[in-house]
Amino acid sequence: MDTPGLTNHNQTLNTTPSKSQGRPVAVITGGTRGIGLSIAKKLADEGYALALIYQRHHQFARQARDILRKTVPVEIFQSDVRHWDTLRDTIASIHTAWGPISVAVHNAASGVARPLLETTLRHFDFTLEVNAGGLIGLAQAVVPKMATPGRIIAISSLGARVSYPDYGLVGASKAAMEAIVRQLARELGSQGITVNAIAPGPIPSPTLSHFEQGESWVQKFIEKVPMHQALSDNDVTQALCCLIQQQMINGQTLTVDGGFLTMA
């Protein structure tokens, strides 16, 4: 199995408990639908055993598990990333059954979509807790259980750097997440763990319908981006594989937008 992940993480082969069947282990928050599921599929293709964390939608989670299980060992875990203690217990149980974790992806996201002047402190707390706090909780849980080298990758968005309608809270949470990425990279580099973020532009998906003008973001993106085409989940998963392969890319946010943000 000559893949980016396995090539760089092959010291875990044949040393891990039976559930992972000697494969490197990846944990993905929000890995049961949307972009997270695409990441899971890509890592399954690369030979990883998968632990997928979700919050509420059992049916999506079971479907994801059943599809992916045809290829690699997969388990699903219901665990809210806002609750760091529970997340720590979840990751500890994954580690016990599966062995050291090679890759942890913080893809789960949520938030309140409305103009900032119509938000409350509760909305702010909720959005920051899931999107930014979840990364700290995941890092605290996973780092003591990580293989070397280890990879932590967070999924951000262009909204960390530019404004979109009703995206104030989510954008703030993603900006905070990117700051946390840089800080974790500083704190964990000496342990052989890199921490990076991927910031895609808008991707055609049901998520965009949560924002009043979300559907139009893709159209505007296609009009402006030099290659005049939409982004896909595939663009994100390929960027993720690049980051997994690299030891000396650390503390970065990799923009995946076809050059959209560079266009005046």
Ligand SMILES: NC(=O)c1ccc[n+]([C@@H]2O[C@H](COP(=O)([O-])OP(=O)(O)OC[C@H]3O[C@@H](n4cnc5c(N)ncnc54)[C@H](OP(=O)(O)O)[C@@H]3O)[C@@H](O)[C@H]2O)c1
């Ligand atoms: N879609 C886009 O256009 C776009 C563009 C740029 C960046 N992104 C980023 O890409 C990532 C994935 O986006 P998506 O559109 O695929 O999202 P999505 O379809 O809404 O899926 C979100 C996932 O996160 C999980 N989740 C939400 N809150 C959670 C919590 N508190 N604890 C644990 N899991 C939780 C959900 O679990 P349940 O299924 O149980 O609810 C679900 O699996 C996000 O970080 C998003 O910000 C998306």
